[in-house]
Amino acid sequence: MGSSATGGAASPKVELRKLHMRYFSLEGETEALRDISFSVAPGEFVAIIGQSGCGKSTLLSLISGILKPTAGAVLVDGKPVSGPNRNVGYMLQQDYLFEWRTILDNTVLGAEIQGADINKARVRAKELLTRYGLGQFLHHLPRQLSGGMRQRVALARTLCTEPDVVLLDEPFSALDSQTRLALADEVTEILRREGKTAILVTHDIGEAISMSERVIVLSRRPGQIKSDHAIRFASSGGRLTPFQARNAPEFNGYFNTLWQELEVHVEG
Amino acid sequence: MSRVEWMAPAPHGSLQYRQWLAHERRARLTVRTAQLAILVVFLVLWEVLPKAQIVNPLFTSYPSALWPTFLELLKETPRQASILTHTWFTVFATIIGFSAAMALGIAIAAALWWWNDLYKVLDPYLVVANAMPKTAFVPIFYIWLGATLSIYGMSLAISLFITILVIYNGFQSIDPNKIKLAQTFGATKRQILVKVVLPGSVPTLIAALKVNAGLSLVGVVVGEFQSANLGLGYLIQYGSQIFKLNIVMTAITILALVSSLMYLAISWIEAAVMRRR
Numbered sequence: 001m002g003s004s005a006t007g008g009a010a011s012p013k014v015e016l017r018k019l020h021m022r023y024f025s026l027e028g029e030t031e032a033l034r035d036i037s038f039s040v041a042p043g044e045f046v047a048i049i050g051q052s053g054c055g056k057s058t059l060l061s062l063i064s065g066i067l068k069p070t071a072g073a074v075l076v077d078g079k080p081v082s083g084p085n086r087n088v089g090y091m092l093q094q095d096y097l098f099e100w101r102t103i104l105d106n107t108v109l110g111a112e113i114q115g116a117d118i119n120k121a122r123v124r125a126k127e128l129l130t131r132y133g134l135g136q137f138l139h140h141l142p143r144q145l146s147g148g149m150r151q152r153v154a155l156a157r158t159l160c161t162e163p164d165v166v167l168l169d170e171p172f173s174a175l176d177s178q179t180r181l182a183l184a185d186e187v188t189e190i191l192r193r194e195g196k197t198a199i200l201v202t203h204d205i206g207e208a209i210s211m212s213e214r215v216i217v218l219s220r221r222p223g224q225i226k227s228d229h230a231i232r233f234a235s236s237g238g239r240l241t242p243f244q245a246r247n248a249p250e251f252n253g254y255f256n257t258l259w260q261e262l263e264v265h266v267e268g
Numbered sequence: 269m270s271r272v273e274w275m276a277p278a279p280h281g282s283l284q285y286r287q288w289l290a291h292e293r294r295a296r297l298t299v300r301t302a303q304l305a306i307l308v309v310f311l312v313l314w315e316v317l318p319k320a321q322i323v324n325p326l327f328t329s330y331p332s333a334l335w336p337t338f339l340e341l342l343k344e345t346p347r348q349a350s351i352l353t354h355t356w357f358t359v360f361a362t363i364i365g366f367s368a369a370m371a372l373g374i375a376i377a378a379a380l381w382w383w384n385d386l387y388k389v390l391d392p393y394l395v396v397a398n399a400m401p402k403t404a405f406v407p408i409f410y411i412w413l414g415a416t417l418s419i420y421g422m423s424l425a426i427s428l429f430i431t432i433l434v435i436y437n438g439f440q441s442i443d444p445n446k447i448k449l450a451q452t453f454g455a456t457k458r459q460i461l462v463k464v465v466l467p468g469s470v471p472t473l474i475a476a477l478k479v480n481a482g483l484s485l486v487g488v489v490v491g492e493f494q495s496a497n498l499g500l501g502y503l504i505q506y507g508s509q510i511f512k513l514n515i516v517m518t519a520i521t522i523l524a525l526v527s528s529l530m531y532l533a534i535s536w537i538e539a540a541v542m543r544r545r
Contacts, residue, residue, distance in 0.1 A: 089452075094445065101467075113454060
């Protein structure tokens with residue numbers, strides 16, 4: 001992918017400008033994010049890591065447009081975001097499949113809500129599900145599928161509306177560790193092949209390094225950008241799958257650097 | 269899941285598995301037998317105790333006396349409608365009552381979900397309205413609504429508030445992340461209601477139906493005590509006034525059958541709906 005990964009000076013796909021976010025409650029106000037600015041180039045895969053409660057998920061909700069920032073702006077394709085945007089897909093921590101809909105009907109949910117051509121969406125959904133090995137489960141119900149299969153359906157549901165940007169909010173956190181590794185490989189491969197711009201939020205350092213080309217570290221609350229690391233596996237030449245990346249010689253160096261930046265303390 | 273599957277002999281499997289299946293079948297049979305035994309013991313005691321003059325048959329009647337009474341009541345005379353007409357009148361009013369309670373309950377619960385401030389304002393009133401003994405209104409409803417409408421009114425009054433509360437709680441307990449998911453696709457509030465909240469609340473709707481079908485029947489019978497000249501409630505009232513306990517007990521037995529049939533119908537609906545989940 002060369003050297004384009006350091007910020008996309010030409011025309012960023014996603015740009016965050018001096019983003020601030022505060023939550024209000026009767027107990028007081030909480031500053032979740034402070035002065036966040038960065039841009040993501042088209043096709044880039046960025047991971048954002050930080051400890052729980054640092055505002056990572058809030059950041060994604062702001063980019064997706066379902067939350068509005070207290071100050072600052074989010075731009076997608078140079079246009080300010082003022083609400084949910086069809087170019088942006090959002091994959092949540094769990095699949096949240098609707099148990100009353102079949103796999104196929106779950107997959108076309110986005111198209112249905114957006115009022116898109118439902119027949120086209122069905123064709124595309126079938127295509128995606130078949131490609132992800134779920135071809136014979138189109139008319140099954142979610143409860144008949146395993147956790148990994150369900151999360152693949154969730155990915156198909158996200159990609160069915162053909163977004164350019166995919167936001168991933170700890171999408172594997174509900175899975176067992178083997179499924180997690182396997183699915184990280186699959187998802188990364190799918191997103192790279194389709195040329196999607198991806199922003200992954202996770203607290204798993206290994207996941208961040210192995211899946212992305214760039215890792216942004218957020219500080220504790222209020223979340224601020226602490227550092228921004230390009231991830232390169234030069235010695236292996238070319239792009240590695242997440243599983244291969246975990247075995248690359250550079251992996252441990254990155255891991256130690258990020259571990260120190262995160263200042264993980266066991267509390268209590 | 270289905271009974272047929274359950275009871276079918278396993279075509280293969282280890283000896284232990286077949287023994288386990290046989291054990292499960294025996295356990296099921298024991299439960300059924302015990303259930304049947306309770307009913308039989310109850311009927312036998314009801315028959316024997318009055319006949320042995322241990323309890324006064326004038327007060328309790330007894331099962332074998334009910335069948336002749338039933339046949340008697342079946343006849344249509346100029347002074348007296350057939351018991352089938354009475355039963356239908358009660359069943360019809362109950363169906364009206366719980367259908368109205370379901371329809372209004374869903375509509376009002378949806379309105380409370382839509383305007384959360386409205387819920388905050390009305391919450392204490394709903395709770396109090398639900399706790400009120402609605403039967404206190406039977407005489408007033410008779411004056412306000414007349415003979416027939418007061419029965420529907422009582423049926424609705426008894427079942428409506430609990431229906432609203434149950435359904436609203438169901439709406440509130442929809443996983444907020446499912447709503448968030450719909451929002452990531454840009455769903456409007458109406459789409460969230462129609463595509464997430466309502467279909468996600470089907471089990472709640474069935475639970476509400478279970479509660480309000482029974483309560484609607486209570487409302488109808490109580491309403492009929494006061495105002496009707498038809499219906500099983502009227503028959504109970506009439507029978508007790510002329511001290512014919514046979515009539516009262518026959519009407520009550522039919523009410524028990526009606527309740528059982530309603531329960532079966534709702535279980536059937538539930539099974540049909542849940543198969544899709």
